[in-house]
Amino acid sequence: MGYISVAIDGPSGAGKSTIALAAAERLRYIYVDTGAMYRAIGLAVCRKGIAEDDAEAIAAALPSIDVSLAYEGGAQHVLLCGEDVSEAVRTPEIARYASKVSAVPAVRQFLLDLQRGMAARSNILMDGRDIGTVILPDAPVKIFLTASSAVRAARRCKELREKGQQVTLESVKADIEARDKLDMSRPVAPLRQAEDAVLLDTSDMTLAQSIEAVLRIIKEKIEG
Numbered sequence: 001m002g003y004i005s006v007a008i009d010g011p012s013g014a015g016k017s018t019i020a021l022a023a024a025e026r027l028r029y030i031y032v033d034t035g036a037m038y039r040a041i042g043l044a045v046c047r048k049g050i051a052e053d054d055a056e057a058i059a060a061a062l063p064s065i066d067v068s069l070a071y072e073g074g075a076q077h078v079l080l081c082g083e084d085v086s087e088a089v090r091t092p093e094i095a096r097y098a099s100k101v102s103a104v105p106a107v108r109q110f111l112l113d114l115q116r117g118m119a120a121r122s123n124i125l126m127d128g129r130d131i132g133t134v135i136l137p138d139a140p141v142k143i144f145l146t147a148s149s150a151v152r153a154a155r156r157c158k159e160l161r162e163k164g165q166q167v168t169l170e171s172v173k174a175d176i177e178a179r180d181k182l183d184m185s186r187p188v189a190p191l192r193q194a195e196d197a198v199l200l201d202t203s204d205m206t207l208a209q210s211i212e213a214v215l216r217i218i219k220e221k222i223e224g
Contacts, residue, residue, distance in 0.1 A: 004029075004123045005138075006218055007131035010145035011191060012095065012179040013152030015202060015210060016127040019145065021076060022211045023218070024125040032118050033069065034128035034135070035098070036078045037111050039089035040067045042097030044080055052100035059106035067111070087163070092175050099179050102129070103186040129183055132194035141221040142197035143214060151203045152176055 006029065008020050017033050024031035042052075044065045050057045070077045078086045088094070101107050115135050118124055126135065132142035147155075153173035160167045183191035193199060198217050202210040 003119065003121070004140060004222065005119045005136045006125040006141040006143070007136045007139040007194075007197075008125065008127040008143045008145055008214070009129055009131050009133070009191070009193070009197065010127075011129075011152070011176075011183065012099075013156040013176050014145050014147050015152075015155060015207070016145050017076075018207065019202075019210050019214055020125050020127040022207075023214045026211075026215060027123070027125065027218070029123045029125045030118065031071075031076065032115060032124055032126040033076055033078075034111065034115060034126060034131065036069065036076070036086075036089060037067050037115075038102045038107070038128075039094050039098040040078050040080045040085060041065060041107055041111075042094050042099075042101050043085055043089050045101055046094065046097050052097050055104045055106070058101055058104050062106060062110050067114075090160075090163070091165070092160075092167070092172070095175065095179060099182045103182070103188050105188055108134075108188060129191040130189040132197050133192060134189045137194075141218050142194050143217055144193040144197040144199050145210075145214070146199070146201055147203040149173060149177055149180070 008016055010016050017035065021031045045058055045061060048061055050061060066081045068079045070079055077084050078089055112135060115126065119136055132139060153169055153176050156176065157167055157169045157172040200213055205213065
């Protein structure tokens with residue numbers, strides 16, 4: 001039997017990264033946070049002073065950008081040209097950059113080969129916006145993880161405040177809804193639920209319940 005791939009897609013603030021990392025640890029799978037990869041490229045582009053909608057300049061900058069993921073003490077670290085940018089990529093500004101650069105075909109191709117290569121070498125749990133539809137269309141397990149925009153905003157606002165960022169619930173909700181619109185309307189690999197994906201709405205679930213629900217879906221799919 002070959003390696004098993006689990007694809008988890010969903011909108012911004014749905015808790016994909018937290019839930020997917022916890023599930024991967026329980027399963028002893030490799031966790032791949034594709035959103036963090038796009039955020040790292042967004043950060044690199046921002047630092048270079050390139051406009052978020054300048055597709056030509058973004059594509060030209062890609063050869064000088066090195067993105068990788070590392071794991072230490074059970075935590076994921078996002079590395080940009082060797083620098084740990086795990087916290088730097090989590091700001092609302094970089095989230096907007098990530099959404100913009102992820103619509104650039106050259107960026108998607110740049111990361112596509114890297115992500116598929118990971119899936120060819122290990123049992124993985126990968127989350128993002130287009131994993132089940134584009135990156136790993138043949139994955140035996142696909143989950144579309146979502147929650148209401150109000151719930152997602154409240155969760156994200158709490159997370160950002162705990163990290164010391166001064167944000168309001170209204171601004172975070174506006175950012176999330178704007179990100180949803182961008183992700184669902186972009187011409188390249190828009191956010192959508194794969195036809196064979198299981199829909200999981202965690203609006204009324206605790207984190208622990210969400211993790212258990214994901215693990216239950218994976219178990220049912222793998223064991224048939």
